[in-house]
């Protein structure tokens with residue numbers, strides 16, 4: 456059985472993925488960054504950690520076959536399939552109210568940090584901080600130690616699929632960034648499937 460859900464534009468979604476099941480994140484419209492977070496369902500303070508994953512893999516961008524690790528250095532998810540060009544980001548913090556202030560926004564602007572907090576709250580979870588996300592489809596090329604924020608290289612319908620290695624609460628945020636070009640300045644919805 457496949458459970459399908461929408462990650463609404465500029466918003467987030469939280470859902471369970473049991474150990475051994477797979478989660479597919481679909482870039483429905485082709486140019487949407489999805490900030491991906493995962494938490495140990497039994498102990499949500501243990502979270503998917505990009506710095507720990509870097510050390511486990513000796514790689515910056517994980518690829519099919521790679522296992523992503525938690526803040527306690529345990530296996531959380533294994534990438535089983537990636538139909539995109541394989542460009543994802545693991546370096547950049549989730550956008551947050553301060554990021555939009557810094558970019559000159561006056562007043563409230565949706566952010567991945569707030570989307571995470573709201574989505575976890577619906578699950579009765581509060582962790583009090585924002586882990587560094589696995590930024591799916593986000594194109595942050597690094598050259599000679601410098602990086603830049605570029606448009607995604609994905610096409611509509613491309614996806615990445617990961618198998619849960621423990622019972623997880625997953626949160627996905629359709630990044631509302633509309634000032635930089637990472638979503639082609641047009642944030643859209645994305646979709647997920649759990650099977």
Ligand SMILES: [Zn+2]
Nearest residue numbers: 550567630631
């Ligand atoms: Zn964001």
